[in-house]
Amino acid sequence: MSLLIKNSGLMAATAVAALVSGLVLAHGDVTPQAVETKGLTPLGDDWLEENPYKPEHPEHEAAVKVGASAYNQNCARCHGLEAISGGIAPDLRELESGIEGDDWFIYRVREGAVRDGRVYMPRMADYMDQEAVWAIRTWLETVSHGY
Ligand code: HEC
Known part of the structure; x- marks a missing residue:
């Protein structure tokens, strides 16, 4: 794989992105898309347990925007456009x-869902920044059926 990167002549970032999609294709037939998290302050390396982008958070609006796009790029193919499930994966509005x-949410996105060696859902958090993952949760809250 390092040979591939060396000979590719691509910029390092592109090579890494290609490598990442290659890995995921091998493990769950998913091509994760790089998520642009502009406007969101880095949250650090440790995973938070609670969504930081509550409605009163100054970056809430930015998070909703980032989350909508990140969801469509990385989750919609299984969970449905606009989070309306077509039945192959749970409806995340619920x-x-x-x-x-x-x-x-954070447990499932970090751990994925693997049973008997079958990948039902890849560990999506391996391919996205924490900001992008919580932004998706923030957007999902805006379309949630609530409880
Ligand atoms: C390859 C298809 C696939 C992709 C891509 C995918 N998921 Fe999933 N997801 C599933 C399946 C299938 C389940 C049900 C897992 C099970 O049966 O245990 C699931 C379960 C979940 C759950 C738990 C839902 C519940 O009601 O228990 C959450 C939360 C979730 N996914 C979030 C996401 C997010 C966020 C993304 C995008 C970053 C994503 N998923 C991408 C297939 C996928």
């Missing part, structure tokens, strides 16, 4: 709001 829902 996720619980607030911290309870945050907890389950």
Whole structure:
């Protein structure tokens, strides 16, 4: 793989992106898309347990925008456009709001869903920044059925 990168003549970032999609294609037939998180302050390396972009957060609006696009790029193919599930994966509008829902959301996005060696959902958080992942959660809250 390093040979591939060396000979590619591509910029390092492009090569890494290609490598990442190659890995995922091998493990779950998904091509994750790089997510532009402009306007969101870095959240650090440690995963938060709760969505930081609550409606009162100054970056809430920016997070909703980033999240809508990141969702369509990385989740819609299984969970449905606009989070309206076509039935192959759970309808994410049904996720619980607030911290309870945050907890389950972040667990699933980090761990994926693998049973008997079959990848039902890849570990999506491996291919995205924490900001992008919580931005998706923030957007999902805006279309949620609530509880
Ligand atoms: C390759 C298809 C696929 C992709 C891509 C995918 N998921 Fe999933 N996801 C699934 C499946 C299938 C399940 C159900 C897992 C199970 O049966 O345990 C699931 C479950 C979940 C759950 C738990 C839902 C519940 O009601 O229990 C969450 C949250 C979730 N996905 C979020 C995401 C997010 C966010 C993304 C994009 C970053 C994403 N998924 C991308 C297939 C996918």
